[in-house]
Amino acid sequence: MRARAALLVVAAPLAMGQAKPVLVPDVSQRAIDIAYSFTGADLLLFGAILYPGGRVPVGEKPADIVVVVKGPTQSILLREKEKVAGIWVNAASARYRSAPSFYAIASSRPIADIVDDRARAIYELGLDSLQLSPVSTAAPDVQQRFGRGLVDLKSRAGLYLENPRAVEITDSVLYRARVTIPARVPVGRFTAETFLIRDGRVLAAAVRDIDIRKSGFERFVARAAERAGLLYGAVAVVLSVGLGWIAGAVARRF
């Protein structure tokens, strides 16, 4: 009797774990190479929802899928222009320790209908729920204004995206979503997080890494510009003098 009770206690988490569905996510590209013709990339995030027993539970509400692609966080200084003496100049500023360089969220329904504000803040779901970690201690309304300004700026550059209904779920088990990576994307390690959510509760989550890097000539040039400035500058000067000289020499022939 005692042994059976103990067994039950030990097995309980296992049994509960089995009752939860498991996510098997994947991305179309584990690495994105930026080469000379790079104009952005289409990332396909897809996967399967494995329900315990292999059956989709009947009688329950269908679960939702939310996919978040995040770029490496950056420490940034955000400046706001103001009209001073007739011209627009940078005036107030705010510092953030961890602003994502890229953030795209796709979901099967509008995110506000899927989870409440608290869960959104915890999992950083939605452009208004980003954890930017502001350094300055400005008034809340000022913080909000700057936060909105950052999101607006990045959205217009295509670096922050929110796309409700971009996740397609087939037969409650297969899902897929397409996220557009623009050409202006920063390089680094990206993460693709997938959440399975039902009744406002996150049932399962999984992460995949995506490396975005410059390759070949582009990588060589970017590195040279950063690490061997003197030589790089000399090459730029030789190139410009050479091209100018050739053009002059050719023109004199005609």
Place this chain on the structure above:
Amino acid sequence: MDLYLPVANLSVNALVIVLLGGGVGLLSGMFGVGGGFLTTPLLIVYGIPPTVAAASSASQVTGASVSGVFAHVRRGGVDFKMGGVLVAGGVLGTFAGAWIFKLLQALGQIDTVIAIVYVVMLGSIGGLMAREALSAIVRSRRGHAPRAAKRRHHPLVAALPFRTRFYASGLYISPLAPLLLGFVTGVLTILLGIGGGFILVPAMIYLIGMATGVVVGTSLFQTLFVTAVATMVHATTTHAVDIVLAGLLLVGSVTGAQIGARLANRIRPEYLRLALALMVLAVGVRILLGLVWRPEEIFSVTLS
């Protein structure tokens, strides 16, 4: 044809950039200016970050001035001593300019200062040039022979010490005046990505009083070296020279410059000067509007 710029971190239409370089080159060949004052603002309008635009257009000016320098050297149109002094001042100016650049970047006011300097400079020089060209046109219409202006340098220049002889320029003046002039253009080269020809040329004529035959050649000589040094300074301090962008601009501009130089021979010089003045004024007004109008982006991000 889309091409990714590895330092600017964005992709551009290569054809548009080559044509932009070609258009600027055409004008620079026609008017004998480097054209940097057009390239930098146009690149910014296209979406290139301002620092990369200024750093990369300096090398375009280098390329556009090379063939001009060779042509002037061949016909003895360069005062090497004067040019050397100007280059020395210019190199000092680029170092000072790099320091100012860093300071303003830290204060977050670099873009505003660049725009204001552009407006003041383009407005005043464009205005002076337009007035001068218009009165020349009026004079030639009335059939007067253009009054031979007495060539003399500004009294302030004459007051400076350490006078020395500049034979090719026909001058006996202190080298401090051209040194200072070179310094100012050097600062402007770093900040604005321009060669400074349209400041140098009038200053050489009206302030220093150089013989007109060597003015353009010597100014191009200074531009060639100072823009080359500016490219080096940018490459080692801001790391913002995009060699792919510079290459595209160069291919267009060196070709355009040759065509422009041929076109220039067919047009009367005072009309050419008036056209240049109007263009300079137009760019100045456009930048002024950019300062006064409510900008599309109120917020801007810098990495820290």
